[in-house]
Amino acid sequence: MKIRPLYDRLVVQRIEEQEVKQGSIIIPDSAKENPMEAKVVAVGGGKRNDDGKVIPLDVNEGDRILIGKYAGNEIKVDGQEYLIVREDEVLGVLS
Numbered sequence: 001m002k003i004r005p006l007y008d009r010l011v012v013q014r015i016e017e018q019e020v021k022q023g024s025i026i027i028p029d030s031a032k033e034n035p036m037e038a039k040v041v042a043v044g045g046g047k048r049n050d051d052g053k054v055i056p057l058d059v060n061e062g063d064r065i066l067i068g069k070y071a072g073n074e075i076k077v078d079g080q081e082y083l084i085v086r087e088d089e090v091l092g093v094l095s
Contacts, residue, residue: 003077008047008087010059012038012067013080036066037094041082057087064094 005011015037040063046054059065072085 003042003075003082005042005044005084007044008057009044010040010057010065010085010087010090011042012040012065012072012083012085014038014083015064036069036091038065038067038083039063040065047087059087059090059093066091066094 003011040059040061043057043059043061046056048054067083067085067089068091071089072083075082075084
């Protein structure tokens with residue numbers, strides 16, 4: 001990966017949900033919602049507190065996480081779409 005997030009930011013890649021077809025209704029891609037599940041690709045070094053000490057992140061590379069539907073900023077690196085989100089935008093870690 002050619003990008004390294006800073007501080008408490010994470011680079012994540014959304015995990016597309018498996019498409020389930022019921023009946024003959026087809027939903028176009030433009031009407032689908034953003035997936036809430038993502039895989040952590042890279043993590044920053046941590047957030048600094050008021051004393052200047054670095055607080056390490058609770059999320060590690062390779063973790064599967066839940067994020068808000070409209071969380072983060074979208075970027076494109078080498079033709080792949082990623083999101084940069086802050087650790088406080090992570091709703092939970094999937095085990």
